[in-house]
Amino acid sequence: MRNDINGSGTSDVGGSTQAKPSEDCLAVQDETQAVLTCLAEEFGKQLHYAHRELNQTQELLNDAINTLIACVTSIHRSVDAITGGVRRTAAESQASGKPTSPAVKTVLNISDQLEANINTAIRTLQFQDITTQLIDHAIHRVSAMNDTLADIKSLSAKAPVDSNGFIDQLCRQKESILHKVANLDEHKTNPVSQGHMGTGEIELF
Amino acid sequence: MAKTILAVDDSVSIRKMVNFTLKSAGYEVIEATDGQEGLEKAKSSMVNLVLTDQNMPRMDGLTLIKSLRGLPQYATVPILMLTTESSDAMKAQGRAAGATGWMVKPFDPQKLLEVIKKVIA
Numbered sequence: 001m002r003n004d005i006n007g008s009g010t011s012d013v014g015g016s017t018q019a020k021p022s023e024d025c026l027a028v029q030d031e032t033q034a035v036l037t038c039l040a041e042e043f044g045k046q047l048h049y050a051h052r053e054l055n056q057t058q059e060l061l062n063d064a065i066n067t068l069i070a071c072v073t074s075i076h077r078s079v080d081a082i083t084g085g086v087r088r089t090a091a092e093s094q095a096s097g098k099p100t101s102p103a104v105k106t107v108l109n110i111s112d113q114l115e116a117n118i119n120t121a122i123r124t125l126q127f128q129d130i131t132t133q134l135i136d137h138a139i140h141r142v143s144a145m146n147d148t149l150a151d152i153k154s155l156s157a158k159a160p161v162d163s164n165g166f167i168d169q170l171c172r173q174k175e176s177i178l179h180k181v182a183n184l185d186e187h188k189t190n191p192v193s194q195g196h197m198g199t200g201e202i203e204l205f
Numbered sequence: 206m207a208k209t210i211l212a213v214d215d216s217v218s219i220r221k222m223v224n225f226t227l228k229s230a231g232y233e234v235i236e237a238t239d240g241q242e243g244l245e246k247a248k249s250s251m252v253n254l255v256l257t258d259q260n261m262p263r264m265d266g267l268t269l270i271k272s273l274r275g276l277p278q279y280a281t282v283p284i285l286m287l288t289t290e291s292s293d294a295m296k297a298q299g300r301a302a303g304a305t306g307w308m309v310k311p312f313d314p315q316k317l318l319e320v321i322k323k324v325i326a
Contacts, residue, residue: 065218073225119314122222126311129216130289133260191260192289200309201291202320205300 040153065128083111213243213257240264259288274303
């Protein structure tokens with residue numbers, strides 16, 4: 001609220017006389033508020049879209065993984081069912097000293113290869129768990145940035161009465177940003193260090 | 206009699222794959238979705254081994270391990286961590302908490318079974 005009741009370049013605010021901000025100062029204030037509001041709105045929109053796309057990626061991953069796991073485990077059971085009898089026959093032949101027929105050996109080789117491939121598939125399918133953690137981490141950051149921009153926009157909406165009020169407003173915006181960044185820093189450590197889907201290390205204590 | 210393993214992970218897909226791997230090898234499997242549920246199930250059913258993730262809601266893996274080691278019946282039961290975390294600092298925390306071993310995801314089914322066979326014996 002800017003008023004110049006006595007036309008002297010000063011205004012009475014709360015019973016005390018304060019110097020009226022110059023026109024240049026008011027222009028800087030207005031433009032700064034406009035920039036901050038524009039920044040908050042436009043970047044907030046982009047972050048909102050990014051958040052939505054990350055969520056969409058999560059949903060697609062969840063959908064795909066359930067189907068893939070069901071297929072792999074079903075294939076494994078089918079292979080087991082087919083080769084189970086062959087393995088028993090081969091074992092009985094060996095136990096009785098009879099040679100294993102070439103056809104049986106071929107089936108057993110194929111079964112071993114399938115088993116190895118299924119193991120690889122099960123290891124690789126864990127990509128969903130690992131990427132989900134990365135995406136969650138990214139969503140957390142995007143949400144925090146979005147909240148910060150919303151704070152900036154909200155603080156910028158209130159027009160300060162004078163320069164001191166404007167500086168105070170900027171300080172509060174800065175504090176809000178620093179507070180959000182501090183919260184984000186607590187979750188800065190990426191829980192995922194993997195850059196490939198090779199078997200993770202094992203250590204027995 | 207089949208040995209029973211408690212598998213604790215908030216990821217449905219990991220629990221499915223662990224369950225599949227262990228059951229294929231003849232183990233009984235009890236699942237839990239986080240450390241809190243894992244602790245409750247461990248108290249209500251004695252298991253031969255616990256396999257747990259680290260980063261979970263309500264109660265994380267390290268807290269679960271410490272809680273289990275505080276129970277007399279779980280003082281010597283093997284507890285393996287299965288997690289994406291691989292830093293030396295985290296492993297040290299795991300060892301201090303009472304973990305038997307630390308496995309970094311992704312796990313290979315064959316190797317998982319070998320480790321379990323080794324520690325559960």
